[in-house]
Amino acid sequence: MSKKTKEPAMHIKRTAGDWVFDTAIVILFVLFTIICVFPFYYLLINTISDNDLVTSGKINFFPMLKDAAGNGVFGVQINNYIALQNVQDLGSSVIVTVARTVIGTALMVITSAWAGYLVTKQKMWKRSFWYRFLVITMYFNAGLVPWYMNMLMMGLTDNFLAYVIPGMVAPYNIILVKTYIESIPVSLEESAVIDGASTLTVWRKIIVPLSIPILATISIFGAVGNWNSFQDSLLLMNNRPDLYTLQHRLYIYLNSSSNLGAMMSQGGTISEQAAASMLNQRVIQYTVSMVSIIPILLVYPFMQRYFVKGIMLGAVKG
Amino acid sequence: MRGTVNTAASAEEAESLGSRVSLWVYRVVALIAGMALFFPPANPGRISEKINAAASLFTTGISRDTITNSMGRILRSQWIQDSDITLLMISCIVVMLGVIACAAGACMSLGNRKMRRTGLLLPLCGAPVMGVGLFLIHRAYQNMLTHGEEVGKLDTIKVMIPGGFWVFCVFAGLLLLTAAIAFFTTEPEKNRAARMEMDEKYKLFLMMLPVILLSFIFAYLPIWGWRYAFFDYKPGGVIGPENYVGLKWFGSLFNDPATVSDLIRVLRNTLIMSGLGIATSWLPIAFAVLLAEVRSTRFQRTVQTLTTIPNFISWVLVYAIAICIFSTDGFVNSFLTNVMHQSGANTNYLQIADHTWLKMLLWGTWKGVGWSAIVYIAGIAGIDQQLYEAARVDGANRFRCIWHITIPGLMPTYMVMLLMSIAGILSNGMEQYLVFENAMNKDVIEVLDLYVYHIGIGQNQIPLSTVVGISKSLIGVTLLFGANGISKAIRGESII
Numbered sequence: 001m002s003k004k005t006k007e008p009a010m011h012i013k014r015t016a017g018d019w020v021f022d023t024a025i026v027i028l029f030v031l032f033t034i035i036c037v038f039p040f041y042y043l044l045i046n047t048i049s050d051n052d053l054v055t056s057g058k059i060n061f062f063p064m065l066k067d068a069a070g071n072g073v074f075g076v077q078i079n080n081y082i083a084l085q086n087v088q089d090l091g092s093s094v095i096v097t098v099a100r101t102v103i104g105t106a107l108m109v110i111t112s113a114w115a116g117y118l119v120t121k122q123k124m125w126k127r128s129f130w131y132r133f134l135v136i137t138m139y140f141n142a143g144l145v146p147w148y149m150n151m152l153m154m155g156l157t158d159n160f161l162a163y164v165i166p167g168m169v170a171p172y173n174i175i176l177v178k179t180y181i182e183s184i185p186v187s188l189e190e191s192a193v194i195d196g197a198s199t200l201t202v203w204r205k206i207i208v209p210l211s212i213p214i215l216a217t218i219s220i221f222g223a224v225g226n227w228n229s230f231q232d233s234l235l236l237m238n239n240r241p242d243l244y245t246l247q248h249r250l251y252i253y254l255n256s257s258s259n260l261g262a263m264m265s266q267g268g269t270i271s272e273q274a275a276a277s278m279l280n281q282r283v284i285q286y287t288v289s290m291v292s293i294i295p296i297l298l299v300y301p302f303m304q305r306y307f308v309k310g311i312m313l314g315a316v317k318g
Numbered sequence: 319m320r321g322t323v324n325t326a327a328s329a330e331e332a333e334s335l336g337s338r339v340s341l342w343v344y345r346v347v348a349l350i351a352g353m354a355l356f357f358p359p360a361n362p363g364r365i366s367e368k369i370n371a372a373a374s375l376f377t378t379g380i381s382r383d384t385i386t387n388s389m390g391r392i393l394r395s396q397w398i399q400d401s402d403i404t405l406l407m408i409s410c411i412v413v414m415l416g417v418i419a420c421a422a423g424a425c426m427s428l429g430n431r432k433m434r435r436t437g438l439l440l441p442l443c444g445a446p447v448m449g450v451g452l453f454l455i456h457r458a459y460q461n462m463l464t465h466g467e468e469v470g471k472l473d474t475i476k477v478m479i480p481g482g483f484w485v486f487c488v489f490a491g492l493l494l495l496t497a498a499i500a501f502f503t504t505e506p507e508k509n510r511a512a513r514m515e516m517d518e519k520y521k522l523f524l525m526m527l528p529v530i531l532l533s534f535i536f537a538y539l540p541i542w543g544w545r546y547a548f549f550d551y552k553p554g555g556v557i558g559p560e561n562y563v564g565l566k567w568f569g570s571l572f573n574d575p576a577t578v579s580d581l582i583r584v585l586r587n588t589l590i591m592s593g594l595g596i597a598t599s600w601l602p603i604a605f606a607v608l609l610a611e612v613r614s615t616r617f618q619r620t621v622q623t624l625t626t627i628p629n630f631i632s633w634v635l636v637y638a639i640a641i642c643i644f645s646t647d648g649f650v651n652s653f654l655t656n657v658m659h660q661s662g663a664n665t666n667y668l669q670i671a672d673h674t675w676l677k678m679l680l681w682g683t684w685k686g687v688g689w690s691a692i693v694y695i696a697g698i699a700g701i702d703q704q705l706y707e708a709a710r711v712d713g714a715n716r717f718r719c720i721w722h723i724t725i726p727g728l729m730p731t732y733m734v735m736l737l738m739s740i741a742g743i744l745s746n747g748m749e750q751y752l753v754f755e756n757a758m759n760k761d762v763i764e765v766l767d768l769y770v771y772h773i774g775i776g777q778n779q780i781p782l783s784t785v786v787g788i789s790k791s792l793i794g795v796t797l798l799f800g801a802n803g804i805s806k807a808i809r810g811e812s813i814i
Contacts, residue, residue, distance in 0.1 A: 018716070025608045029621045036625045036688065039639040042649050046642060057652035057664075115529040124522035130530055137537035139798055143787025144748075144767070145774035146543030154535070155358040155372035166536040169529055199525065228632035231749060235775060247634045251753065254638055282647060289638035296630050304623055308692055 093249040100163040105222040116177025158240040173218040180214040217306040337503035344496035348424035351489045362483040365459040367476035379410035397471040409454030419444025429516035432507040441497035448490040547784040567785040584769040592743040606694035625688025637753040671759040701727040737801040
């Protein structure tokens with residue numbers, strides 16, 4: 001983010017035209033920011049309001065509950081989130097998604113750190129050829145169906161490994177790590193080598209600790225990508241609904257015309273009647289959406305500088 | 319390789335041509351055999367059609383559940399004996415150990431003379447071990463055959479010798495032959511004090527090899543799937559000379575009326591949506607330039623943070639938000655009813671096909687503009703402040719400063735982005751259009767990627783969708799190199 005001050009400009013008097021212009025752009029940005037944020041807020045208040053009011057379209061700007069007379073008053077409830085435990089198939093998809101986010105991201109980061117370090121080694125046999133071999137895959141792919149047939153041939157359909165193995169080699173992240181490592185003074189590495197450290201030791205003890213900023217950046221990108229993954233689940237897991245990712249599950253919920261209330265497993269902590277009135281399809285859709293947005297919103301403020309750093313490194317590379 | 323001066327390489331130079339050729343053949347075969355361990359179609363252990371076709375040799379060796387998951391009744395009724403399955407698994411492990419020994423020997427053969435001689439001993443043992451394993455697999459096959467005949471269920475258990483069996487026989491033979499030639503033509507190290515060493519360049523390469531292989535399997539091997547474009551392939555079927563059709567499917571892109579009209583429609587959608595994206599690609603620049611004009615840094619940072627959030631949610635969630643805002647019971651309708659007191663406001667805007675292209679553009683902009691602006695915001699921060707000061711001294715107002723300093727400063731970055739989006743004009747991805755697609759708008763929303771998904775995965779037209787995919791890939795690569803050439807010619811810099 002730009003921290004530059006406009007000191008030299010300060011002594012120049014702002015004309016009326018400047019004032020109008022400044023106000024106009026501030027209003028413009030406030031409006032656009034509201035457009036970006038309000039949908040999330042609206043989704044949230046829909047999940048914490050009275051469900052009848054939600055489905056009858058009474059919620060506008062604040063969460064509302066019904067009073068004794070059945071009118072909407074300001075209020076909040078979290079029953080929908082509690083009731084989610086009874087929604088069929090949701091639990092498995094959350095577990096699968098968390099597992100692939102953790103495992104997939106870890107494998108990707110380790111591979112990128114390793115490959116990114118090795119491709120900086122001028123001594124490697126045919127180094128530039130292998131580097132290009134990895135990087136060119138960013139710009140070229142065989143197409144959806146050949147890719148699918150390949151995964152089928154490798155036995156990676158209906159298989160959890162399909163979520164974590166193919167994503168291990170991420171060329172763009174390898175480039176980012178390589179660029180970063182090249183900025184680390186070579187002398188650090190050389191002195192360790194003189195002391196007899198092997199390549200693995202140098203990588204583990206020197207390169208990885210010094211590359212933590214870039215590794216954090218790519219792990220955030222990787223984690224968000226894994227959390228948002230939808231296409232591989234849609235294409236590869238046809239016979240294993242228990243391996244659907246959260247986004248795929250949500251996609252099914254969003255498209256199901258039948259009442260999701262009927263998909264609730266029997267029993268649970270709430271009476272059936274209460275379940276029927278509380279858990280209509282729309283509210284389940286909203287609540288599941290909210291659940292899958294919340295982790296991103298929670299990590300987002302802490303990670304934003306890493307995001308920005310990541311895209312900047314990419315831009316430097318061009 | 320030739321120009322190097324170190325001892326390991328020069329020792330190799332001294333060997334005869336025959337030795338070097340056989341060494342390289344050996345290494346390549348060992349590499350292929352190593353990969354074939356994880357390659358289900360080459361599984362020598364699939365000696366009955368009832369064994370899971372998705373199991374590789376590796377899986378067959380270690381996971382009883384995987385290979386037997388579709389033969390419950392067969393095992394319960396003892397049509398295939400448990401002992402035969404056990405024998406099969408053990409023999410697969412034996413084959414695997416042999417292959418691993420050969421692969422390890424191939425790695426060691428990159429070392430100096432001493433290391434190479436020692437390494438070549440591994441395949442001389444490993445290849446015969448593979449042979450023993452294969453013999454045991456054959457034994458398991460014969461056991462199953464005789465037992466199946468006894469119980470009269472050969473039709474059900476479908477015992478066979480898989481193609482992978484012969485492939486591995488060839489591997490074993492080749493490995494033994496080439497390793498033997500290489501071993502006996504490599505003179506033993508005379509210097510007793512010599513130690514096993516490997517040149518640094520090969521060590522580094524071997525450490526890189528796993529990454530290279532993964533990349534090969536998941537990014538290059540799919541190209542092998544292009545062969546489906548030349549056959550009349552049906553899912554579950556086979557491809558062979560009998561259904562080879564040459565360029566028939568390529569021809570159908572131009573001859574078959576239904577395909578042609580589909581393609582025209584789909585290409586129209588694709589080009590219009592990409593075109594709209596390119597036509598509005600200046601928006602992030604405007605965003606960045608205007609944001610930089612705001613005086614409060616805190617305001618800038620807040621706006622930047624909040625407007626990038628939508629970039630990090632998936633298209634499925636964008637669709638959930640779209641439902642939340644635009645469906646019958648969504649925000650727009652309840653706003654019209656409750657605040658504007660308009661009666662009968664219950665339009666489901668998502669089901670209306672009007673202006674679909676524009677709507678998709680707006681969703682893309684909503685999701686992406688804040689994020690895309692970051693590059694330009696940083697670009698503005700990098701512009702030399704002295705330029706602005708000098709301009710102001712010369713009497714330039716802020717609009718002139720923007721026009722003559724900021725915009726030209728951002729142009730190089732913009733050109734890269736623009737060229738990349740031109741190169742990707744046929745690839746707008748399918749997720750956005752898949753989630754927003756419905757019965758009303760499917761004619762105008764189906765882009766090329768989504769079309770390939772629909773005909774390939776949805777309707778199982780593997781050859782046709784492969785042909786479309788190939789054409790798209792080739793056009794994409796051509797455009798990319800074209801854009802790169804333009805970039806080189808104009809800016810003297812390449813973009814890839």
